[in-house]
Amino acid sequence: MTDTSWQPDLNNYPGPKYLALTRALREAIRCGDLEPGSQLPTVRDLAWVLHVTPGTVSRAYQLATQEGLLAATVGRGTFVAARAPRLGPTQSLFQERDLKSEPWLVDLRSPQLPDVGQGVAFSEAMARIGSGLDAAWLDYPSQRGEAPLRAAICTWLSDRVLGPLTAEDIALTHGGQNGLMLVFLCCLRGDRPVILTEDLAYPGIRHAARLARAEVVGVEIDAQGMIPAALEAACRRHGAQILVLTPEAQNPTATRMGVARRAEIAEIARRYDLQILEDDCYSVAESTLPSLRALAPERTWYVGSLSKSVSAALRFGYVVCPTGMGEAGRLTAQHGFFALARPVSDLCLDLLESGAAQELRRKVQAEFAERLQAVVNALGTFDLSWQPGLPFVWLPLPSGWRASTFARTAEAEGVLVRQADEYALIHGRAPHALRIAVAGAIPRDRFDAALATLARLLSRPPSDMAV
Known part of the structure; x- marks a missing residue:
C-alpha cells in the first residue's frame, strides 16, 4: 500500500x-x-x-x-x-549529468582541462611505443618494471619541497582516488578506524573511507586550513589513525597553509602517532614551501596525479611514501592490481621522458591563469578566495543569498556551480558559499558570459531572503 x-x-x-x-x-x-x-x-x-x-x-x-x-x-x-x-x-562518487541533452548549460562545477594539444602528444607517444612492442606485452605487468616510471616521477616532482626522495619511495596508482585508497589500506587497522580531515573536504575522501570501513571526523578550519588546537582536541577524543590534509590548495576553500602552521600540524601528528595523507592533486604551479612530507618524512604519504595538469583520461597517479615505506606501498598496490596496465605506464613514461608532459602542463597552467584572471575580474568585488595557479575559486555568498537558492537560480539562467554543502561531512554544517571552477574546456565567450551572469545574480540578492 x-x-x-x-x-x-x-x-x-x-x-x-x-x-x-x-x-x-x-x-x-x-x-x-x-x-x-x-x-x-x-x-x-x-x-x-x-x-x-x-x-x-x-x-x-x-x-x-x-x-x-x-x-x-x-x-x-x-x-x-x-x-x-x-x-x-x-x-x-559523483552525480553524473549528461549535458549533451542540456547544451545551453555552462558547467562550472569541476575544472576541465583545456585542449592544448593532448591528443596530438598522446598520438605521437603511442606511435613511438607501438614501434617497440615486444613479448613483454604478453605477460603481467610488474612493480619492478615500473622503476623507470617511478624515477621519471621524481623528476616531475622536482618543483616541490618533499624532503629526501628516490624512486624507491614511490608507488604508482590508477589516479589520485586510487592513491587515497592505497594509503588507507596501508595504514588503517581495526574494525572501525577513524580518519581526520578538514570539515570542508573533497568528497572522495569520505567515499574512500567508507570502502575502508573507516569513520571520517571533520576538524575545524580557518583562513590557513586546519586549526592545530582543534586537531589536538580531535586526536584526544577519537584516537584517529590517519590525518588527511590539503595544505597547498585546500579544496574547496582555496586557502594555503603557512610554514609555521604546517610545522605545528606535523608535531601534533608525531605526538599522537598519526599517519599524514598529504593530498596535492590540486596544486599551485610550483611551491617553495616545505611540504608536510618534508617536515615529517617518517609518517607522510604524499598523493598526486596527472589528472589536473595533463589529462584526467590517463587515470595515472602516484604516492610518495614515508621514508622506508615505499616497498610497503608497492606491495599493497601489487596485491590490488599487480601493477599499472602497460599501455598506461608506457604512455606516461614516454610523455615524461620526452618532455611532452611538462610542456602540456605549462600550456594548461597558462590557459588556467588567463581564465582565473577573468574570474577575478568578473567576481573580485565579492568576497573571493583564490590562488595563482589554482583552477577554482571559493566564494562566500553576499548577505541575502542561500547557497541552495543561488545554485538553483544560476542553473535556471544556464550556469552550474557547486555549493559548499557538497563538501561538508555527513554531520557537518556548510556555509552559504560556492566553489566555482575555472573550466578550460568551455569556449571563452560562453565562459565569460557565465561569469557575467554570476556577477549579476550576486549583486541582486533576493530582498525577502532571511539569513
Whole structure:
C-alpha cells in the first residue's frame, strides 16, 4: 500500500532540494516513520505534494536506491527496502549529468582541462611505443618494471619541497582516488578506524573511507586550513589513525597553509602517532614551501596525479611514501592490481621522458591563469578566495543569498556551480558559499558570459531572503 501520509518539510534541510529529500528519506526510514515494504508515492505525485520538480524527486529516489534504502521495481513502483546489510559502496562518487541533452548549460562545477594539444602528444607517444612492442606485452605487468616510471616521477616532482626522495619511495596508482585508497589500506587497522580531515573536504575522501570501513571526523578550519588546537582536541577524543590534509590548495576553500602552521600540524601528528595523507592533486604551479612530507618524512604519504595538469583520461597517479615505506606501498598496490596496465605506464613514461608532459602542463597552467584572471575580474568585488595557479575559486555568498537558492537560480539562467554543502561531512554544517571552477574546456565567450551572469545574480540578492 502506498504511504501517502509522509510529507517531509524540506526547509529543515540545507542544500539542494534533491539532497534535502534524500536526507529526509534516510531519516524517516531509520527512525521507522517509513516501514520496510512501504510503497512510496510516484515521482509526479510526491513532486506535486512537495512543490518541487519531478526531476528533484527522481534524483532523490535514485540516490536513496543507491544507498540501499529504497528498491525500485519496474511496473510496480518504489518501495522501502528490507533492512538487510548491503555490501560495497552505497553512493556514487559523483552525480553524473549528461549535458549533451542540456547544451545551453555552462558547467562550472569541476575544472576541465583545456585542449592544448593532448591528443596530438598522446598520438605521437603511442606511435613511438607501438614501434617497440615486444613479448613483454604478453605477460603481467610488474612493480619492478615500473622503476623507470617511478624515477621519471621524481623528476616531475622536482618543483616541490618533499624532503629526501628516490624512486624507491614511490608507488604508482590508477589516479589520485586510487592513491587515497592505497594509503588507507596501508595504514588503517581495526574494525572501525577513524580518519581526520578538514570539515570542508573533497568528497572522495569520505567515499574512500567508507570502502575502508573507516569513520571520517571533520576538524575545524580557518583562513590557513586546519586549526592545530582543534586537531589536538580531535586526536584526544577519537584516537584517529590517519590525518588527511590539503595544505597547498585546500579544496574547496582555496586557502594555503603557512610554514609555521604546517610545522605545528606535523608535531601534533608525531605526538599522537598519526599517519599524514598529504593530498596535492590540486596544486599551485610550483611551491617553495616545505611540504608536510618534508617536515615529517617518517609518517607522510604524499598523493598526486596527472589528472589536473595533463589529462584526467590517463587515470595515472602516484604516492610518495614515508621514508622506508615505499616497498610497503608497492606491495599493497601489487596485491590490488599487480601493477599499472602497460599501455598506461608506457604512455606516461614516454610523455615524461620526452618532455611532452611538462610542456602540456605549462600550456594548461597558462590557459588556467588567463581564465582565473577573468574570474577575478568578473567576481573580485565579492568576497573571493583564490590562488595563482589554482583552477577554482571559493566564494562566500553576499548577505541575502542561500547557497541552495543561488545554485538553483544560476542553473535556471544556464550556469552550474557547486555549493559548499557538497563538501561538508555527513554531520557537518556548510556555509552559504560556492566553489566555482575555472573550466578550460568551455569556449571563452560562453565562459565569460557565465561569469557575467554570476556577477549579476550576486549583486541582486533576493530582498525577502532571511539569513
